[in-house]
Amino acid sequence: MIGMSTRHILLGLLAGGPSHGYDLKRRHDERFPQARPLAYGQVYTTLQRLVRDGLAEVEGTDSDGGPERTMYRSTDDGARELAGWAAEIAPPAPFVTNEIFAKVVVSILSGGDPAAYLREQRAAHMARMRELTSVKTAPNTDLATVLSADYALNHLDADLRWMNTTAARLTTLTAEVDAS
Amino acid sequence: MSTHSEKSAPLLAARGLTKTHGRTPALRGASVELHAGEILAVTGASGSGKSTLLHCLAGIVRPDEGSVVYGGTRLDRLPEKRLSELRRTDFGVVFQFGQLIPELTALDNVALPLLLAGASRGEAHRRAGEWLERFGVLGQKELRPGEMSGGQAQRVSLARALVTGPKVVFADEPTGALDSLSGEQVMSALVHTAREARTAVLLITHDAQVAAYADREVQLRDGAVVPLGVAA
Numbered sequence: 001m002i003g004m005s006t007r008h009i010l011l012g013l014l015a016g017g018p019s020h021g022y023d024l025k026r027r028h029d030e031r032f033p034q035a036r037p038l039a040y041g042q043v044y045t046t047l048q049r050l051v052r053d054g055l056a057e058v059e060g061t062d063s064d065g066g067p068e069r070t071m072y073r074s075t076d077d078g079a080r081e082l083a084g085w086a087a088e089i090a091p092p093a094p095f096v097t098n099e100i101f102a103k104v105v106v107s108i109l110s111g112g113d114p115a116a117y118l119r120e121q122r123a124a125h126m127a128r129m130r131e132l133t134s135v136k137t138a139p140n141t142d143l144a145t146v147l148s149a150d151y152a153l154n155h156l157d158a159d160l161r162w163m164n165t166t167a168a169r170l171t172t173l174t175a176e177v178d179a180s
Numbered sequence: 181m182s183t184h185s186e187k188s189a190p191l192l193a194a195r196g197l198t199k200t201h202g203r204t205p206a207l208r209g210a211s212v213e214l215h216a217g218e219i220l221a222v223t224g225a226s227g228s229g230k231s232t233l234l235h236c237l238a239g240i241v242r243p244d245e246g247s248v249v250y251g252g253t254r255l256d257r258l259p260e261k262r263l264s265e266l267r268r269t270d271f272g273v274v275f276q277f278g279q280l281i282p283e284l285t286a287l288d289n290v291a292l293p294l295l296l297a298g299a300s301r302g303e304a305h306r307r308a309g310e311w312l313e314r315f316g317v318l319g320q321k322e323l324r325p326g327e328m329s330g331g332q333a334q335r336v337s338l339a340r341a342l343v344t345g346p347k348v349v350f351a352d353e354p355t356g357a358l359d360s361l362s363g364e365q366v367m368s369a370l371v372h373t374a375r376e377a378r379t380a381v382l383l384i385t386h387d388a389q390v391a392a393y394a395d396r397e398v399q400l401r402d403g404a405v406v407p408l409g410v411a412a
Contacts, residue, residue, distance in 0.1 A: 119406065129392035
């Protein structure tokens, strides 16, 4: 299976030892600070599927003074699956399915004002980049947050460079779309 | 993020600047405002007029048309002698390549503007040492520019630009010659120190990740400011 997947992330978190759903969710959100937080429902559904597929198994229950929680652990098959996924080369962006790109093309097709859209989208990107930069440079920021902010900044920067080039190219692009 | 009320007068304001180098127009009616303590990024492609704008604002070059007002004074009309005095007391400048004096140590490079302003050697060295420490390069104080890494040399340049306590620092692509991690250290040091000293910074860059250290961005295209943002 190719792509960012919750099952592999959970297998990765289980690689450190048995854990229960709540703890996995908490550790996920800590390790991937700028990612969309995992929903509990998604964690439990995914754990059940991992068990069904023989990649994880129930270790037992742990109450720790509170309500009983099911502990899960990775199986040998799970460890092999995880190692395979982690070493698998991610295809370098085979398809362009970006919303900004689509909006620019649609805007040209429908006689909109793509240049105005690009200016405002660019301003929104810059505002987000300023936010991420201040998160990253705040005193005592942990490494996971810095890495995650770096990742987001570099991707926003790539969008921004594409938007700059596109703004400069718009006249040509409009003519091409009109002619087709 | 600092915001500035419409009412507060800018520290430095350029209106309708035009400047032509030979036959090439570099600025075509550029207007920009810098408020006290603000960090403003000026971005744009090469040839968009960024550096010429900086030179006009810093009083290094006089515009052909338009005005540059600093703290109520028309810089573009100021006699050269007063202008160069003002540049020494109120402005600091950092370029892409630090322009440190190669024969002098880091400490002497940073002490130089203070010595030129009449400080004693001991006082100049004491204050230069403090600024090198703020930029994390006190350990390099006895090194000459050629013996330092690019990032260290650039932090020494920043210390030299800030040692006289300027109101405005002009930074022209200060990370342009650095790798991304050294650039990040230089930018963090510049922004942190400028905020602490309440110094305004006009930062010229073509790099959005560098511009993201600023409070605000102005984009130049063909010598004029591109209107930016939604109902800003």
